[in-house]
Amino acid sequence: MFNKILLFISFFAVLTFSCQQKKAETVADNPTQPSYIKYASGLAITQHADWTEVVVEQPWKGAGKAIKYALVDKKKDTDAAFDGYKVVKVPLSKVAATSTTHLPHFSALGETSSLKGFANADYVYSQVFRERIASDELVEIGDGAGVNFESCLNLKPEALFTFSMGNDRSTDERLELAGIDMLYNADYLETTPLGRAEWIKFTAAFFNKLDEADSIFNVIEQNYLELRAKALKAEAKPTVLTGVVYGDTWFLPGGKNYGAAFFEDAGGSYLWKETEENGWLELSFESVFEKGLKADYWIGVASFGTLQEMKAQESRYGLFSAWKNNAVYNYDNQLNEKGGNNYLEEGYSRPDIVLADLIHIMHPDLLPDHKLYFYRKLP
Numbered sequence: 001m002f003n004k005i006l007l008f009i010s011f012f013a014v015l016t017f018s019c020q021q022k023k024a025e026t027v028a029d030n031p032t033q034p035s036y037i038k039y040a041s042g043l044a045i046t047q048h049a050d051w052t053e054v055v056v057e058q059p060w061k062g063a064g065k066a067i068k069y070a071l072v073d074k075k076k077d078t079d080a081a082f083d084g085y086k087v088v089k090v091p092l093s094k095v096a097a098t099s100t101t102h103l104p105h106f107s108a109l110g111e112t113s114s115l116k117g118f119a120n121a122d123y124v125y126s127q128v129f130r131e132r133i134a135s136d137e138l139v140e141i142g143d144g145a146g147v148n149f150e151s152c153l154n155l156k157p158e159a160l161f162t163f164s165m166g167n168d169r170s171t172d173e174r175l176e177l178a179g180i181d182m183l184y185n186a187d188y189l190e191t192t193p194l195g196r197a198e199w200i201k202f203t204a205a206f207f208n209k210l211d212e213a214d215s216i217f218n219v220i221e222q223n224y225l226e227l228r229a230k231a232l233k234a235e236a237k238p239t240v241l242t243g244v245v246y247g248d249t250w251f252l253p254g255g256k257n258y259g260a261a262f263f264e265d266a267g268g269s270y271l272w273k274e275t276e277e278n279g280w281l282e283l284s285f286e287s288v289f290e291k292g293l294k295a296d297y298w299i300g301v302a303s304f305g306t307l308q309e310m311k312a313q314e315s316r317y318g319l320f321s322a323w324k325n326n327a328v329y330n331y332d333n334q335l336n337e338k339g340g341n342n343y344l345e346e347g348y349s350r351p352d353i354v355l356a357d358l359i360h361i362m363h364p365d366l367l368p369d370h371k372l373y374f375y376r377k378l379p
Contacts (some may be wrong), residue, residue, distance in 0.1 A: 014033050036210055038093075038221075039195040042186050045205055051080075052090075054205050059184040060166040067184055071205060087157065091208040096141055096152060097161040100340070102185060103129055104349040108216050115139035115169050117141040117155045123335030125340035149174055159183050161203065191237070191256050191278045193265070194224055200349060223352035224265075230366055231267035231359045238362050240268045241288070241295035241322060244302045245314060250288045252281045262351070263299070266358035267366075271295060297362060298322035299329045301377070303372065326377070329361055333376040343374040 036045045044055040052071040059067045070082040074089035096117030097103070103126055106115050112128055115173050119142030121133050132138035141151040149171050152160065159181035164172075176182055183206060187199035197220055203214030240263045243252040253259035254277025255270070263270040272281060294300075298320060304310045307328060311318040322328055334342035347354050353373050360370040361377075 036201050036214055037198060039192060040190055040198040041195055042189050043199060044201055045201055056184050056186055058189055059186050060164040061189060063168055065179060082178060090206050092158050092206045094157050095159045095161060096155060098147060100124060100345040101348045102161050104346045105200045109204055109207060109209050109345055111207055117157055119147050122338045123340050125336055125342040125345045147171060153178055161185055191258055192261050193258050194221060196258055196348050197351050203377050220352050224355055227355045227359060228265045231363060234267040234363045237267060237269040237300060238296035240270050241292035241298045242300040245285045250283045250285055254278055254281050256325040261356055262354060266355055266362055268362050294321045297327045328378045329375045330378060331374050333372060333374055347374050
């Protein structure tokens with residue numbers, strides 16, 4: 001995973017106490033529409049009469065409280081007090097972002113031209129955004145260490161779409177003081193594929209395109225649910241192993257992780273599905289060897305390109321049944337010359353395509369005409 005940075009901004013109207021109290025009551029009493037969110041546990045979006053409420057319940061793992069945004073029309077003056085909210089004038093028209101997982105949102109919503117800055121440009125896979133980078137329409141504002149303060153400040157975006165791992169926030173605080181709205185996307189904390197994909201609505205809210213995002217997501221949801229229903233009827237439930245060892249540690253998704261949900265929804269039996277961790281398990285090679293030696297499929301093997309590369313790095317990989325039976329797959333079917341991986345860009349927004357790939361791998365008879373999109377079989 002790529003290093004991400006986090007930023008934060010405070011913007012409060014200056015009012016007298018009595019005026020704040022009166023206006024806050026007016027805001028709270030505005031009639032609302034039902035929440036747009038169905039699956040994302042860490043996001044709430046509610047449209048009020050003249051503003052939109054966006055709540056990121058846990059902006060990063062271990063965060064003490066939610067971040068609440070009040071989205072108000074930039075063409076209208078407002079003296080309403082939004083106590084405890086970060087006020088953002090919308091729709092945005094000039095923004096920057098820090099994660100490749102955010103890029104498909106801009107494409108799907110027709111807002112590619114609104115994205116003017118991006119950190120870690122080498123990781124971008126999308127040809128559309130690569131062309132914008134080449135023509136300097138999309139400016140690089142950071143590197144592997146995070147966002148560069150001066151570069152971001154020179155760009156002067158209205159907002160920065162980012163997410164935080166809860167680490168050093170010094171650059172964030174400087175940028176917020178410079179007047180850049182910090183918009184925290186915490187999709188990586190979701191525990192289901194549809195929950196993570198639904199964060200397109202977070203991006204959409206800041207462009208006044210919630211209805212468009214809802215329509216886009218509804219198609220993805222319908223595709224996913226139909227595929228899952230088909231896969232769950234399969235009689236066989238092949239066992240699944242994933243990950244590789246780094247040093248002395250083998251990293252695998254916990255049983256409550258969205259990655260584990262993919263394997264189960266595709267009609268497989270993930271060997272660590274009973275664990276309660278929603279993040280990543282850190283196990284010894286011996287522990288994984290004992291449980292995963294006879295796994296039917298090995299899906300997701302970091303940066304390995306061939307079976308022989310795997311065995312050359314760790315000879316014991318060759319002892320696993322999946323390796324012996326040529327049943328090892330990786331999510332690197334779409335790579336560019338700089339190493340940009342489309343699975344790490346588009347995959348989180350299109351869980352329906354990921355699921356179709358996994359079903360085709362484990363139950364090819366169910367989707368005989370499907371062509372692998374994100375995954376490929378290792379030669």
